Amino acid sequence: MAEPRGHLPEEVLALIFRHLPLRDRAAAARVCRTWAAAATCSTVWHDTKVSCDCEWEGMLPPYLSACLDHIHNLHLEFEPSKKQSRLVATKLLKALAGRAQGLRGLCLECLGEKPLFDSGSDILDSVHRVCRAAPVLHHLDLRHLPFTLDDTLVLQVARGCPELRSLFLDNYTLVGSVGPNSVLQLLAACPNLRVLGLHLASLSRAALEALAAPDRAPFSLLALRCACPQDARAPALPDEAWAALHRCHPGMVVELELEPALSADTVRHVLQPSVPVAILRLNLSGDTIGPVRFAAYHYAGNLRVIEVRAAASAELDAALENLAECCTDLREVHCFCVVRPTVLSAFRAHCPRLRSYTLKLTREPYPWRPTLVAR
Numbered sequence: 001m002a003e004p005r006g007h008l009p010e011e012v013l014a015l016i017f018r019h020l021p022l023r024d025r026a027a028a029a030r031v032c033r034t035w036a037a038a039a040t041c042s043t044v045w046h047d048t049k050v051s052c053d054c055e056w057e058g059m060l061p062p063y064l065s066a067c068l069d070h071i072h073n074l075h076l077e078f079e080p081s082k083k084q085s086r087l088v089a090t091k092l093l094k095a096l097a098g099r100a101q102g103l104r105g106l107c108l109e110c111l112g113e114k115p116l117f118d119s120g121s122d123i124l125d126s127v128h129r130v131c132r133a134a135p136v137l138h139h140l141d142l143r144h145l146p147f148t149l150d151d152t153l154v155l156q157v158a159r160g161c162p163e164l165r166s167l168f169l170d171n172y173t174l175v176g177s178v179g180p181n182s183v184l185q186l187l188a189a190c191p192n193l194r195v196l197g198l199h200l201a202s203l204s205r206a207a208l209e210a211l212a213a214p215d216r217a218p219f220s221l222l223a224l225r226c227a228c229p230q231d232a233r234a235p236a237l238p239d240e241a242w243a244a245l246h247r248c249h250p251g252m253v254v255e256l257e258l259e260p261a262l263s264a265d266t267v268r269h270v271l272q273p274s275v276p277v278a279i280l281r282l283n284l285s286g287d288t289i290g291p292v293r294f295a296a297y298h299y300a301g302n303l304r305v306i307e308v309r310a311a312a313s314a315e316l317d318a319a320l321e322n323l324a325e326c327c328t329d330l331r332e333v334h335c336f337c338v339v340r341p342t343v344l345s346a347f348r349a350h351c352p353r354l355r356s357y358t359l360k361l362t363r364e365p366y367p368w369r370p371t372l373v374a375r
């Protein structure tokens with residue numbers, strides 16, 4: 001490879017190359033020796049996003065393999081219904097497992113639909129391998145995996161990743177197989193955990209008490225998803241346990257997401273006044289007006305973000321206007337149905353800290369984009 005004259009310094013090239021997609025990094029590495037050195041240095045690969053569907057074609061696996069040691073944070077996208085995309089994802093994870101000593105963050109994201117009756121054993125086995133080999137892993141995000149996560153995975157994370165800071169298991173599966181006991185073991189093994197995402201059925205009073213222990217690191221976010229039958233049957237957690245947790249971690253917020261499969265009785269059971277809900281996502285097939293009014297009355301001091309997916313109605317508009325009057329610290333409100341102009345006026349008048357909103361006054365083609373509030 002010939003060296004071009006007047007080329008940029010390697011450190012400047014590296015800062016440029018770190019913003020390139022994987023395919024373009026590979027192309028840059030083939031230009032000359034200087035570009036090859038810059039394209040394979042640790043600065044470029046510290047934070048890496050790989051799309052196994054569109055970027056792998058034409059890539060040289062040895063080129064990527066040589067850079068695996070430099071990856072600290074990996075965001076991996078693949079399509080489970082496409083054999084080649086899935087194969088590349090599993091191969092990359094298995095290769096990473098052999099070079100994962102410095103891995104700090106791993107986020108997996110499935111695109112498109114997954115095949116019916118697909119357990120995802122190949123992907124989940126690869127995640128197991130990575131967790132066994134990543135002792136300094138800080139962040140593991142499995143929210144976008146459509147496969148059932150179970151106790152064996154959680155216990156592997158507990159054994160292999162004692163430095164964990166955040167873990168998201170609240171994925172879009174209709175079966176919840178992570179039991180409360182494995183969550184307890186995770187909390188005991190990972191004392192620095194600050195962010196945890198779970199299905200509601202995986203949470204227990206003992207877990208809240210463990211999080212409220214005086215020697216734990218400050219805890220900041222508990223994300224709870226309620227969607228599967230196990231979530232609907234989960235017992236209500238006592239108010240005193242929530243109060244103790246809030247006293248121990250006054251800056252902690254709860255993100256609560258309710259999905260369409262829930263009955264009205266279950267929703268009333270899940271919405272507890274004692275839970276410090278700051279982010280509320282209502283995607284219900286039944287009554288949404290009641291939960292909106294509940295949030296206005298009980299979560300006014302904490303609520304910062306609300307998302308509502310429901311059919312348009314005058315009753316919903318009135319509930320939203322009431323919410324705007326009560327929850328004056330709202331930062332975001334997103335309603336995915338047409339609302340009357342008075343709803344928009346209420347939020348703009350009563351919520352001075354509003355940063356963005358999705359409040360459409362007429363029907364528009366999807367996807368609806370939020371409006372940013374100028375400050």
